[in-house]
Amino acid sequence: MWSKARKNLSLLAITSILCTMLAACGDTGGGASTATTGQTGGDQPTTAPTTAGATETTAPAGEATTPAGEATTPAGEATTPAGEGDGMTLPEGCTNVELSYWNPFTGPDGPFMGQMVEQFNTDNPTIKTTMTTQADYYTQIQTAAASDTLPDVAIIHVDQVPTWAFRNVLRPIDEVATATGLSEADYPEAVWNGGMVAGKRYSIPLDIHPMTMFYNADLLTAAGISAPPTNREEFEAAAQAITDKGQKGFMLTAGFPIQQIFSMLLYQNGGSWFNEDGTKATWNSEAGVEALTWLKEAQTKWSEPNLEVDAELAAFKAGGAGMIWNGIWQTTNVTGEGVSFKGVATSVPQIGDNPGTWAGSHQFTLPVHKSGNDECKDAAAAIFIKYMVDNSTTWAQAGQIPASNTVRESAEFQALDPQASIAPSVEGAFFPPAVPGITDAFQYLDTAVGTVMSGKETDIKKALDDAATQADQKLAENKATFGDAPSGTP
Amino acid sequence: MATIAREGEAVVGGALGRKKFNWTPYFFVLPHLIFFAVFLGYPFFRGLYMSFTQYDYLRPEATKFVGFHNYVRLFTPGDLTFNVFWNSMWNTVQFVLYSVPLLVVIPLGLAVLLNTKLPGRNFFRAVYFSPWVLSVAVISLLWWWIFQSQGGLMNHYLDQIGLETPRWLSTLPAAWAAIVIATVWWTIGFNMIILLAALQDIPGELYEAGQIDGATGAQAFFRITLPLLQPVMVFIIITTIIASFNLFGQPLLMTRGDPRVAGGGGGTEPVMMRIYQEGFANSAPDQGLAAAMSFIVAAIMIVVSIVNFRLFRQAD
Numbered sequence: 001m002w003s004k005a006r007k008n009l010s011l012l013a014i015t016s017i018l019c020t021m022l023a024a025c026g027d028t029g030g031g032a033s034t035a036t037t038g039q040t041g042g043d044q045p046t047t048a049p050t051t052a053g054a055t056e057t058t059a060p061a062g063e064a065t066t067p068a069g070e071a072t073t074p075a076g077e078a079t080t081p082a083g084e085g086d087g088m089t090l091p092e093g094c095t096n097v098e099l100s101y102w103n104p105f106t107g108p109d110g111p112f113m114g115q116m117v118e119q120f121n122t123d124n125p126t127i128k129t130t131m132t133t134q135a136d137y138y139t140q141i142q143t144a145a146a147s148d149t150l151p152d153v154a155i156i157h158v159d160q161v162p163t164w165a166f167r168n169v170l171r172p173i174d175e176v177a178t179a180t181g182l183s184e185a186d187y188p189e190a191v192w193n194g195g196m197v198a199g200k201r202y203s204i205p206l207d208i209h210p211m212t213m214f215y216n217a218d219l220l221t222a223a224g225i226s227a228p229p230t231n232r233e234e235f236e237a238a239a240q241a242i243t244d245k246g247q248k249g250f251m252l253t254a255g256f257p258i259q260q261i262f263s264m265l266l267y268q269n270g271g272s273w274f275n276e277d278g279t280k281a282t283w284n285s286e287a288g289v290e291a292l293t294w295l296k297e298a299q300t301k302w303s304e305p306n307l308e309v310d311a312e313l314a315a316f317k318a319g320g321a322g323m324i325w326n327g328i329w330q331t332t333n334v335t336g337e338g339v340s341f342k343g344v345a346t347s348v349p350q351i352g353d354n355p356g357t358w359a360g361s362h363q364f365t366l367p368v369h370k371s372g373n374d375e376c377k378d379a380a381a382a383i384f385i386k387y388m389v390d391n392s393t394t395w396a397q398a399g400q401i402p403a404s405n406t407v408r409e410s411a412e413f414q415a416l417d418p419q420a421s422i423a424p425s426v427e428g429a430f431f432p433p434a435v436p437g438i439t440d441a442f443q444y445l446d447t448a449v450g451t452v453m454s455g456k457e458t459d460i461k462k463a464l465d466d467a468a469t470q471a472d473q474k475l476a477e478n479k480a481t482f483g484d485a486p487s488g489t490p
Numbered sequence: 491m492a493t494i495a496r497e498g499e500a501v502v503g504g505a506l507g508r509k510k511f512n513w514t515p516y517f518f519v520l521p522h523l524i525f526f527a528v529f530l531g532y533p534f535f536r537g538l539y540m541s542f543t544q545y546d547y548l549r550p551e552a553t554k555f556v557g558f559h560n561y562v563r564l565f566t567p568g569d570l571t572f573n574v575f576w577n578s579m580w581n582t583v584q585f586v587l588y589s590v591p592l593l594v595v596i597p598l599g600l601a602v603l604l605n606t607k608l609p610g611r612n613f614f615r616a617v618y619f620s621p622w623v624l625s626v627a628v629i630s631l632l633w634w635w636i637f638q639s640q641g642g643l644m645n646h647y648l649d650q651i652g653l654e655t656p657r658w659l660s661t662l663p664a665a666w667a668a669i670v671i672a673t674v675w676w677t678i679g680f681n682m683i684i685l686l687a688a689l690q691d692i693p694g695e696l697y698e699a700g701q702i703d704g705a706t707g708a709q710a711f712f713r714i715t716l717p718l719l720q721p722v723m724v725f726i727i728i729t730t731i732i733a734s735f736n737l738f739g740q741p742l743l744m745t746r747g748d749p750r751v752a753g754g755g756g757g758t759e760p761v762m763m764r765i766y767q768e769g770f771a772n773s774a775p776d777q778g779l780a781a782a783m784s785f786i787v788a789a790i791m792i793v794v795s796i797v798n799f800r801l802f803r804q805a806d
Binding site for chain 1: 544546547548549551552570638639640641657659660661745746748749750751752753754755770772773774776
């Protein structure tokens with residue numbers, strides 16, 4: 001039996017490889033004609049549904065065209081090498097310091113970061129930074145931590161900082177932070193506080209990537225709306241007007257990022273995810289019920305029911321949806337060259353009484369080295385971080401909003417479209433309390449919002465209550481295992 | 491006393507003389523035994539030990555022995571892990587029930603067809619086998635495109651012929667249909683090749699004898715082909731069940747385990763995804779709990795395999 005099988009198999013292997021290649025060619029042709037959404041690529045906003053585990057975002061994949069035209073190389077622009085201008089120098093005896101730097105920027109944003117690192121190396125001949133960009137980033141971090149091969153500097157999402165601090169991956173960097181000269185005054189309060197864990201500083205913010213509204217300007221104009229809506233009345237009117245014209249006014253999925261959208265409305269209504277010390281979930285407040293009720297009604301009135309993840313993006317790209325809310329990382333995917341109509345990105349409208357924007361933030365951290373820390377490297381890291389923050393206009397061209405107030409106010413940044421128009425919304429960005437493992441609590445909120453939006457659960461208050469009860473249990477469990485302060489660090 | 495001793499010696503000596511201990515066969519199995527011990531034996535017992543601990547490999551200071559606590563939690567209704575674990579377990583069982591019959595019957599049919607003297611049969615064998623060489627990421631993305639709701643191929647054609655257009659990736663049971671169809675398309679080739687090889691081993695004389703006795707095609711199939719395929723069928727059924735139990739990549743990439751179900755977890759979240767979630771993806775992971783889940787799954791799979799063997803042995 002097996003000798004024959006082997007003969008057959010070898011023949012088959014060859015023919016099937018040929019067939020597969022042919023089939024693959026055919027697929028490319030077919031795929032191009034339909035709307036294209038990247039399923040992979042990009043980095044992961046970490047408050048995304050934790051159940052999926054793997055790459056959460058649908059950040060524009062390889063095919064998304066980077067705004068190459070706008071993106072002039074930093075060589076021409078960045079004539080103010082701030083790191084050196086501030087007189088930050090390496091301590092005596094430190095020469096040719098090598099810094100390894102990891103980040104998760106596998107999307108079209110990666111090359112922008114690469115340019116910045118190259119420019120830094122040119123401007124600081126005594127420091128040689130090597131950048132490594134990795135997919136499946138946090139798995140890589142964990143593995144490196146287990147084998148004590150962590151880099152000298154690493155990008156970590158703000159809501160992950162406490163977790164990795166408690167899991168012996170990150171170390172406190174109060175001294176490095178002082179050396180950079182960056183302080184609370186340079187940032188929106190929430191994003192700066194996100195780096196404080198158990199009374200110590202663990203990270204320094206680079207950017208904020210907020211929830212963004214994308215609208216089809218052609219559909220809006222056809223419905224008689226001239227400017228993008230900024231408040232509840234305008235938004236509801238616009239969504240209705242587009243729906244009346246036979247398109248979907250405002251498309252919502254039953255999966256990612258619906259929980260993030262709910263959370264934003266929760267904060268806009270004056271609610272919050274957790275109590276201050278992160279021990280109790282508080283999303284089942286009146287503000288939460290109101291937020292989810294509004295979302296459910298919005299789905300009924302202006303969207304299709306039961307849409308899967310990414311369906312709103314696909315519908316938008318096909319020209320069938322007036323407005324959608326998704327992460328700013330979708331900008332190149334659904335605006336400009338990415339679509340055949342006038343797709344525009346702008347800040348999300350304020351539906352509730354308070355400003356509030358769901359957002360993630362990339363932050364610089366210094367990982368643990370079991371052999372101890374190198375003073376020269378720490379000094380070099382401070383210079384590097386300061387340089388990156390000061391020159392984050394280049395980074396903004398990749399579609400992120402710089403966290404630094406000075407950079408956001410600079411004329412150079414204000415000239416960037418649409419980043420400049422989205423920037424004001426990051427003032428209202430909120431982040432979970434700096435408690436380890438807190439992002440695990442969101443899986444219960446995912447369930448509550450997901451089941452209400454898919455119609456499996458009709459009692460909104462009960463769904464949110466149940467989720468809060470379960471989250472409280474999880475938070476108590478986490479507290480029991482993590483304790484009050486990271487134990488591994490001195 | 492001396493005599494007794496001598497007698498004893500003689501007995502022992504005699505036994506050794508007849509059955510002299512021979513190391514040679516053990517040296518033959520040694521290379522594999524080493525690999526087995528290092529890569530299967532040690533991890534197995536290590537995993538078993540881990541399932542009795544609370545374990546985070548990045549926080550050795552927090553790792554502690556908890557006895558049967560993890561197992562007790564998984565069997566206590568109302569515990570945070572109870573609903574999500576058994577929900578995912580049931581999802582996996584559903585997938586096994588939907589996919590295994592299709593993955594046995596369709597390849598069998600194809601193998602019988604392609605075992606005839608059909609012109610261009612090598613081409614067809616290659617065609618049916620070819621999806622199997624693709625990776626799970628490729629086939630999931632391919633079928634995701636076909637099933638997605640906004641301009642996906644499937645709903646486009648269903649709509650054109652006036653049929654209902656379900657949300658293939660975000661509602662039940664359509665999501666299971668999508669995952670099962672993708673999996674069947676992807677893996678029928680392997681089972682087909684094994685069955686084809688087995689079919690070619692059945693001597694042609696048996697069919698000739700059957701023909702002379704006036705057996706119809708169907709009789710030949712049920713009285714000659716099927717009984718002679720039985721050993722291979724046992725192999726196929728067991729490996730297919732195990733493969734289906736290990737479902738992970740397709741729902742991860744096609745549905746992300748959605749839709750969310752009341753009580754926690756996802757409607758298409760298989761147990762492997764839950765284990766991965768609890769062991770590695772969570773911010774506060776517990777590899778001890780994940781190991782306990784794995785051992786429960788392993789126990790269930792062992793029971794299923796034993797039942798399988800018993801059933802087919804009785805049929806002999």
